[in-house]
Amino acid sequence: MPSNKVICSDLYDCDWYWGDLDWKWAERLLLLCPIGYFLIRDSRSETHLFTVSYHFQDRVYHSRLSLEDSRRNLGSRQPYVSRDYWNLVEIIERSLEQSLTGQQEMLHYRRGHEAEAARVNLTRPLTKRELLPSLQYLCRFTLKTSQQKPPTPKTAPLPPTILKYLSDSKWIIPDLKKCEEQLKLRFCVINN
Amino acid sequence: MSENISCERETSEKFTKLKLVEEENEDDDETPKGSPVTVMVKHREYVKLVSNDNHEYYIQRDLAETSRIIRDMLHCPGRSTSNCTVYLHMVNSRTLQKVCHYLAYQKQYLRRNGEIESFNIEPAGAMDLLLVAGFLEL
Numbered sequence: 303m304p305s306n307k308v309i310c311s312d313l314y315d316c317d318w319y320w321g322d323l324d325w326k327w328a329e330r331l332l333l334l335c336p337i338g339y340f341l342i343r344d345s346r347s348e349t350h351l352f353t354v355s356y357h358f359q360d361r362v363y364h365s366r367l368s369l370e371d372s373r374r375n376l377g378s379r380q381p382y383v384s385r386d387y388w389n390l391v392e393i394i395e396r397s398l399e400q401s402l403t404g405q406q407e408m409l410h411y412r413r414g415h416e417a418e419a420a421r422v423n424l425t426r427p428l429t430k431r432e433l434l435p436s437l438q439y440l441c442r443f444t445l446k447t448s449q450q451k452p453p454t455p456k457t458a459p460l461p462p463t464i465l466k467y468l469s470d471s472k473w474i475i476p477d478l479k480k481c482e483e484q485l486k487l488r489f490c491v492i493n494n
Numbered sequence: 495m496s497e498n499i500s501c502e503r504e505t506s507e508k509f510t511k512l513k514l515v516e517e518e519n520e521d522d523d524e525t526p527k528g529s530p531v532t533v534m535v536k537h538r539e540y541v542k543l544v545s546n547d548n549h550e551y552y553i554q555r556d557l558a559e560t561s562r563i564i565r566d567m568l569h570c571p572g573r574s575t576s577n578c579t580v581y582l583h584m585v586n587s588r589t590l591q592k593v594c595h596y597l598a599y600q601k602q603y604l605r606r607n608g609e610i611e612s613f614n615i616e617p618a619g620a621m622d623l624l625l626v627a628g629f630l631e632l
Contacts, residue, residue, distance in 0.1 A: 431610050437596045437632040441624035448617035
């Protein structure tokens with residue numbers, strides 16, 4: 303299994319990784335995007351680490367990514383990933399590449415329905431950068447992902463609001479309501 | 495003697511070109527140490543942001559007013575409409591420059607469909623920038 307350091311240095315640097323984003327918000331955001339857009343988030347399933355959520359046939363579907371060999375992982379024929387891979391980013395990118403090239407069908411999940419296999423064309427990741435996150439978010443992200451210890455201000459202790467903002471466990475996720483507004487600006491204007 | 499650094503970025507057709515001008519002091523015989531460089535602001539669509547070390551940044555008003563705090567400072571009661579200067583006594587020039595660049599970056603990519611380059615922040619200055627961003631509600 304990869305260490306946390308690998309996750310921190312590699313996965314957090316990937317703009318398509320949305321951390322502990324829940325499925326409702328994943329659907330809300332992706333439904334505003336063109337078909338084929340996708341994102342990677344943490345899986346709520348105990349047996350899988352990640353989920354790829356994607357806009358397909360006017361709905362949002364979710365497929366699970368695992369680090370272990372499993373025929374019930376993402377594809378119906380061969381396992382997507384194996385224990386040989388130690389780099390999480392490589393695992394995810396390989397999985398996505400296989401779906402892009404149509405090598406495998408994806409086993410996808412929709413709320414209240416049984417899992418079904420289908421060929422999916424993932425065209426473009428929904429990145430956090432596209433949604434122009436706030437300057438506060440960008441600063442916090444830099445502080446959290448940088449290896450060096452953040453310098454403490456010389457003048458006075460940090461304000462409670464800043465301390466609370468820095469200690470938020472979901473620091474990887476930007477302000478979702480603002481993300482939604484930005485997506486409406488970007489895509490709904492184009493579509494209308 | 496002042497050194498003008500102009501950053502011009504192309505935007506979509508809906509927006510006019512952004513212009514961010516930084517006026518910096520350099521120590522020489524003509525300019526006394528510590529004195530601010532003054533440049534006439536010809537149009538009211540530009541505002542002047544002054545850092546605590548007397549560096550002046552000229553930025554389009556609509557960019558500056560992205561921050562509600564700056565907007566309130568510019569529109570506070572009793573303030574002359576021709577007064578387009580905001581003194582940010584708690585912000586150093588390096589941090590203020592980064593704030594100005596962020597405002598230009600944000601507007602450059604607003605409504606833009608396509609690749610968006612990342613906005614890089616140096617870890618060493620991230621904490622100071624976070625405090626200022628929190629104050630300015632950016």
